[in-house]
Amino acid sequence: MTGLNDVSHRHDAEVEALSGGPVAKGAPILELRGLHKRYGTVEALRPASITFLSGEIHAIVGENGAGKSTLIKLLTGVIRRTSGDIVWCGQPVPLSDPNEAISRGINAVHQEVVLCPHLTVAANMFLGDEMNRRGLMRKRAMTDAAQAVLNDLGFNLPAGALLSDLTIGQQQLVATARAAMRGTQFLIFDEPTAYLTRQESAQLFRLIRRLQAQGVTIVYISHRMEEVFELADRVSVLRDGTHVGTRLIGETNDAELISMMINRSIEQIYHKETLPIGKPIVETRGLSGPGFQDISLTVRAGEIVGLYGLIGAGRSEFALGLYGREKVTAGEILFEGKTVDIRNERVAMDLGIALAPESRRDQGLCLNLPIGLNINLPVFDRLSSGLTINRKREIANADKQIGDLKIKTPTRRVLASAMSGGNQQKIVIGKWLSHGAKLFIFDEPTVGVDVGTKAEIYRLFSKLLEEGAGIILISSYLPEVYELADTLHVFRQGRLVASHAYRTASHEDVLTQAIGV
Amino acid sequence: MSVETTTEAAPVPKKGMNILFGLTLLGLLLFLWLLLGLSTNSFWTSNNISNLLRQGAMTAILAVGQTFVIITAGIDLSVGAVVGFSSVTIAWLLAHGVPLWPAIGITLLVGVFIGAFHAFGIVRMGLPAFIITLATLTSLRGIGLLITNGSTISITDESFANFSRADFLGVPSLFWMVIVVAIPALVFLHLSRWGRYLFAVGSNREAARLSGVNVERTIYLAYILSSTCAAFVGILLASRIGIGNATQAEGWELQAIASSVIGGTSLFGAVGSVHGPLLGAFILATINNGANLLNLNSFWQRIITGALIIIIVYFDQLRRRGSR
Numbered sequence: 152m153t154g155l156n157d158v159s160h161r162h163d164a165e166v167e168a169l170s171g172g173p174v175a176k177g178a179p180i181l182e183l184r185g186l187h188k189r190y191g192t193v194e195a196l197r198p199a200s201i202t203f204l205s206g207e208i209h210a211i212v213g214e215n216g217a218g219k220s221t222l223i224k225l226l227t228g229v230i231r232r233t234s235g236d237i238v239w240c241g242q243p244v245p246l247s248d249p250n251e252a253i254s255r256g257i258n259a260v261h262q263e264v265v266l267c268p269h270l271t272v273a274a275n276m277f278l279g280d281e282m283n284r285r286g287l288m289r290k291r292a293m294t295d296a297a298q299a300v301l302n303d304l305g306f307n308l309p310a311g312a313l314l315s316d317l318t319i320g321q322q323q324l325v326a327t328a329r330a331a332m333r334g335t336q337f338l339i340f341d342e343p344t345a346y347l348t349r350q351e352s353a354q355l356f357r358l359i360r361r362l363q364a365q366g367v368t369i370v371y372i373s374h375r376m377e378e379v380f381e382l383a384d385r386v387s388v389l390r391d392g393t394h395v396g397t398r399l400i401g402e403t404n405d406a407e408l409i410s411m412m413i414n415r416s417i418e419q420i421y422h423k424e425t426l427p428i429g430k431p432i433v434e435t436r437g438l439s440g441p442g443f444q445d446i447s448l449t450v451r452a453g454e455i456v457g458l459y460g461l462i463g464a465g466r467s468e469f470a471l472g473l474y475g476r477e478k479v480t481a482g483e484i485l486f487e488g489k490t491v492d493i494r495n496e497r498v499a500m501d502l503g504i505a506l507a508p509e510s511r512r513d514q515g516l517c518l519n520l521p522i523g524l525n526i527n528l529p530v531f532d533r534l535s536s537g538l539t540i541n542r543k544r545e546i547a548n549a550d551k552q553i554g555d556l557k558i559k560t561p562t563r564r565v566l567a568s569a570m571s572g573g574n575q576q577k578i579v580i581g582k583w584l585s586h587g588a589k590l591f592i593f594d595e596p597t598v599g600v601d602v603g604t605k606a607e608i609y610r611l612f613s614k615l616l617e618e619g620a621g622i623i624l625i626s627s628y629l630p631e632v633y634e635l636a637d638t639l640h641v642f643r644q645g646r647l648v649a650s651h652a653y654r655t656a657s658h659e660d661v662l663t664q665a666i667g668v
Numbered sequence: 669m670s671v672e673t674t675t676e677a678a679p680v681p682k683k684g685m686n687i688l689f690g691l692t693l694l695g696l697l698l699f700l701w702l703l704l705g706l707s708t709n710s711f712w713t714s715n716n717i718s719n720l721l722r723q724g725a726m727t728a729i730l731a732v733g734q735t736f737v738i739i740t741a742g743i744d745l746s747v748g749a750v751v752g753f754s755s756v757t758i759a760w761l762l763a764h765g766v767p768l769w770p771a772i773g774i775t776l777l778v779g780v781f782i783g784a785f786h787a788f789g790i791v792r793m794g795l796p797a798f799i800i801t802l803a804t805l806t807s808l809r810g811i812g813l814l815i816t817n818g819s820t821i822s823i824t825d826e827s828f829a830n831f832s833r834a835d836f837l838g839v840p841s842l843f844w845m846v847i848v849v850a851i852p853a854l855v856f857l858h859l860s861r862w863g864r865y866l867f868a869v870g871s872n873r874e875a876a877r878l879s880g881v882n883v884e885r886t887i888y889l890a891y892i893l894s895s896t897c898a899a900f901v902g903i904l905l906a907s908r909i910g911i912g913n914a915t916q917a918e919g920w921e922l923q924a925i926a927s928s929v930i931g932g933t934s935l936f937g938a939v940g941s942v943h944g945p946l947l948g949a950f951i952l953a954t955i956n957n958g959a960n961l962l963n964l965n966s967f968w969q970r971i972i973t974g975a976l977i978i979i980i981v982y983f984d985q986l987r988r989r990g991s992r
Contacts, residue, residue: 476878500880514878517871519938528868528879531861539859582879 174240180205180368181226181257181337186235188221195221198235199394201387203337208359208369210379210400213389213412214573214601219372222389223339226370227259228252256336260326260343268315273297275314276329300332304358318463320351327358331367338362339370342599344378348461348627349666356382374601375628376405388412412602421634422609424616426453428637431488432590432621433504435473438482442468443645445482448638450590450621455612457636458625460665465645466625467509470592473623474506475499487589500529505588507579509595509625515579516567523549523563525578529586552581557607573604580611591615594625609635629658643667693931693947693980697954704958711961718835721843722908724953726751726901728846730920731927731945732853733897736890738928739857741870741937742790742797744891747898748920749808750782752913754902756812759821759912768828772903779899782808783892790891791884797891805921812914821912832908842904846946849897854942866890870937926973927952930980951976 174180185198196218203209213219224230226237228249236243239255246252266275273294282289282296297310306324314322323343330338340359344352359382363369371382379386380400387397388411395411429452438446443465450456458466471477473484475493483490486502493499499506508514516525526549527534534544549563556577560570567578576596583591593612597605612622612635626632632639633654641649641664649656649664704711711717730747737744754775761771782804789800823829834841857863865886868876877883901920906912929935930951931944952973959969 474878496878497880497882506878508875508878513872514874517868517875517938519936520867520871524864524867528864528876528881531864535861539855540861540864542859 174205176206176366178205179203179238180240182236182238184236184238186222186225186237187233188218188225188230189233194392196225197393199389201394201397203368203370204385205368206363206366207384208363208371208382210371210373210383210386211389212373212376212379212386212408214603217389217412217601218392219389220341221392223259223341223372226252226257226337226339228257253333256334257339258330258333258335258337259339259341260323260330261341266314266322266326266329268313270314271310272301272308272312272314272317272325273310275325276300276310276332278329280333297328300328304328304331304361306354306358318348318351320347320355323347324351324354324358327355331358331362335362335367337368337370339372341372342374343371344373344375348463349662352378374599376408379408380405409602421630422606422613423635424613426613426616428452428454429619432486433473434485436483436485438469438472438479438484440468440472440477440479440481442477443472443642446647447482448640448647448650450623452589452619452621453616454637455616455622455624455635457632457639458623458642459627459629459632459639459661460642461627464642464665466642467594468645469642470506470508470594470623470625473499474504474592476506500586500588503587503589504592505583505586505590506592507576507583507594507596511572511575511579516575518568519566521564522553522558522560522567522570522578525567526552526563526581526585529582548585552585555584556581556611571601572599573601576600576604576608580608588620590621590623592623592625595627596624597626597628597631629661633658633661641665693944693951696980697947697951700951700954700958704954704961708958708961711958716957716961718840720950720953720957721840722832723957724950725840725842725846726904727920727923727927727952728946728949729849729897729901729904730924731931731949732849732942733894734921734924735928735931735933735940735942735945736853736857736866737797737894738925738933738935739866739870739937739940740887740890741935742887742890743801743925743935744786744894745798745801745921746782746786746804746808747894747901747924748917748922749805749812750779750895750898751902751905751917751920752915753782753808753812754779754899755906755909755916756815756821756912756914757899758903758906759823760815762823762825762828763821768825775903776896776899779896779902780892782899783895784888786891786895787884787888791887809914816912816914823906823910823912828907829910832904842908845900845904849900850942850946857940857942862886862889867938923949923952926977930977932984 179202181203183199183201185200186196187198188196199222211219211222221230225232226246228246228251231247237246238244244251244255252258267278270278271294276297277293282293294310301308301310306328308317308321308324314325317325327343343355347355359369359371371379373379383400385397385399386403386408388395388408390412398408431449431451434449436447446469448456458469460466468477472479473493475495475498479493484493485491491502493502512518517528523546527545530548531540534540534548546563552558553560553563558570558574558577558581560574567575570578580596596608600608612624615622624632624636637653639651639653639656639661640647641661643665644667648667651661701711730751734744734747757778758771758775761774762768766774786797786800786804789795790797832842836844857866865876865881866889868879868881869883869886873883902917905916909916927948928940928945930948931941931946933940933944955972955976956969959966959972
């Protein structure tokens with residue numbers, strides 16, 4: 152504990168001055184009274200009254216667009232409320248800008264790490280608040296102090312390492328440590344585990360509990376029910392910008408929470424139809440490449456093949472190899488019984504392979520271009536007659552996908568960056584539906600996607616299978632692959648280590664195989 | 669997640685705004701013309717307008733080529749040097765008895781080759797566009813000076829030299845060349861799939877690649893178009909000044925980039941048009957022309973140009989942020 156306190160003590164005076172004295176554990180630390188946010192005519196958050204108790208872990212669940220992000224932005228001073236009061240430690244506060252929130256001890260850790268990748272871990276932890284002596288930075292002292300904090304938190308991370316050398320999960324831990332160091336009393340986590348491995352998640356949970364033990368109030372936002380039940384003391388549900396209710400965790404269950412969120416039962420989410428399995432579409436024999444070795448598997452028409460493993464287990468790399476993005480070094484690919492040489496992405500597409508890649512931001516979408524252009528990108532050659540694109544067909548094709556997939560946008564000309572995670576994923580899927588394929592590879596299709604959209608995506612899988620396609624579903628979220636895959640392959644360190652038919656193995660077995668204890 | 673609320677806030681569609689911005693630039697251009705017309709007697713003379721169109725024409729063509737490259741999130745610093753080098757190339761070819769049309773064809777091919785070399789450096793050698801085009805910027809000037817032995821090659825072909833002074837339908841032939849370049853450029857960028865690919869590559873290379881776009885070919889295309897436009901301008905310049913000189917067109921790359929940026933092109937890629945850089949080029953030409961007519965110190969021209977770049981790009985970004 153010493154490390155943490157040493158570094159944060161100089162903030163304490165400041166924080167207390169602003170916060171109007173400490174609040175007893177279990178007493179209200181932050182109260183929202185009729186908090187309301189409207190964008191134009193859109194109600195982003197209808198008047199909500201939620202009380203956060205000092206020292207609790209308070210989970211917030213809700214679909215995309217339910218108002219969770221609005222709430223975070225209001226609490227961290229990024230946007231201003233339309234009406235209502237925020238009461239912090241018994242006093243109404245304006246929370247009109249991010250600095251005010253930080254100086255009062257309110258902080259957020261975001262899903263995507265917003266730190267400087269080219270600086271060291273220590274430099275990032277002290278960013279904007281460096282230790283100085285006569286105008287010069289005390290680099291050594293900062294590194295030592297940062298290391299002390301990291302050790303204290305139980306992170307096995309070198310403070311002198313460059314942030315970019317760490318995994319996303321480790322970077323998330325650094326972001327959390329940074330917030331913890333700054334005398335934070337109220338810490339908001341926005342879907343922190345979306346990109347984390349299990350071990351990293353476990354480490355993060357330990358950290359969260361530790362912060363709680365120190366009296367920090369935690370707000371935890373997640374799509375994952377089991378995390379909510381593992382961590383939270385109380386849970387609040389938002390739906391369509393409305394605060395539906397708050398429950399003690401012991402007095403509710405995931406079925407109730409999900410029905411509060413969406414008015415839909417849990418069985419309806421993992422929508423699976425049993426279909427006759429057809430002929431093999433693709434077969435790999437001993438396929439090896441960068442990050443994967445000796446992978447042999449078959450995907451048949453009407454079948455979902457699930458690839459489960461930890462992040463970095465070689466599943467995405469295998470998909471990229473199969474899709475022609477990475478060089479395959481050994482083994483062969485049979486497509487509909489014939490050996491094929493997939494030299495590049497175009498060859499894969501022409502054969503009938505579609506890939507919805509792992510990262511929408513980095514691989515899936517041209518974010519600063521219109522939705523319509525993104526949807527049409529794989530098919531512009533078909534939409535062209537001669538030299539020019541047929542505008543009518545271009546528009547019709549984009550609008551059809553927007554309509555079919557219910558992408559929530561007024562027009563196809565809106566930029567992809569303006570869409571929520573779920574709608575962005577729909578754009579990626581729309582690209583491949585309009586192109587058409589026999590084998591669809593979905594790599595983490597539901598990361599950062601709300602429950603409602605998830606259910607839509609799973610129903611879409613069934614539709615594709617009915618039409619005779621095969622699907623490879625890559626997911627780090629076990630319930631998803633477990634409930635959906637007809638055949639479940641487990642990857643570990645670039646190898647295929649186990650295969651199971653639908654629901655023949657237990658969750659524990661699959662996990663053990665993936666971790667390789 | 670973090671942007672979900674903006675979805676419902678219904679961002680303004682982009683296309684209408686682009687047209688609006690184009691109109692604002694056109695308005696600025698007309699405003700400058702009106703202002704100069706009122707404050708000088710010589711601006712609205714046919715002589716001066718012809719002169720203005722000739723001055724702006726060459727930058728305009730360069731800017732259109734440059735815009736293709738900038739849309740892919742690249743940059744082409746070599747265009748000024750390519751102009752100079754091409755003027756030497758065509759002068760040398762003509763001086764060595766090559767007939768006019770083949771000489772023009774060969775010079776354009778040299779442009780194609782230079783652009784392909786840039787793309788090769790970027791795609792195969794992994795060099796940043798800034799570096800490879802900076803390298804050819806200095807090298808091409810050097811090669812040109814070697815060929816001419818540091819002096820100039822004069823062009824004796826009368827018809828070639830007359831071309832740039834001629835008018836067609838009362839409009840300088842050089843300005844017609846802008847139209848000859850702009851119309852295919854417009855079709856290419858806004859109506860063909862290759863134009864869409866330029867935007868996609870500039871927005872997210874990996875996403876474009878995974879969507880089946882041949883990213884490498886697209887980059888080759890962009891740099892070849894830019895260098896070919898520059899070679900074409902080199903031919904026009906040789907015609908105008910009647911010599912081939914490797915040191916000509918010093919700093920034109922910056923003029924071209926400035927025109928493009930004033931015309932709304934984003935240096936981060938994926939934003940740009942054909943009409944934008946054209947307007948940008950003629951706005952710059954008007955400022956130069958007006959400053960001359962007003963007997964303004966030429967140093968002031970440079971200051972005004974710089975200030976204008978800052979103001980226009982600043983407002984363009986405000987507009988973009990507002991429309992998100």
